[in-house]
Amino acid sequence: MPRQYTAKEYANMHYIYGEFRGNANAAAALYRERYPNARHPDYRVFIRVHGCYSEGRLPGSGVGGTSSGRIARLDVEEAVLEEIENDPSTSTRTIARRTGIGKSTVHDILKKK
Incomplete structure (x- = not known):
């Protein structure tokens, strides 16, 4: 994830992604509605954030994974x-x-x- 978001933004993305049961496009659309003044991540960011949390890693930090944030x-x-x-x-x-x-x-x- 080239652009870094705050921990709260990542948490909000993951929460909304869960609300839509993994429908990243719908989650991205709702995120834009709920947070009109925030950066609007692409739907793929929601998928990656969920993947990071599912693997016990923090999105964008590389903590618990490799330094690039990608898994081995x-x-x-x-x-x-x-x-x-x-x-x-x-x-x-x-x-x-x-x-x-x-x-x-x-x-x-x-x-x-």
């Missing part, structure tokens, strides 16, 4: 394989949305296994 390759593979283990019929798009990992990366990992 082994952790990415583990997250994808765990999603498949939980539900083998899950699509790559759903896995990407749930984990915040790119769809093509998810596809590459599954192709290798």
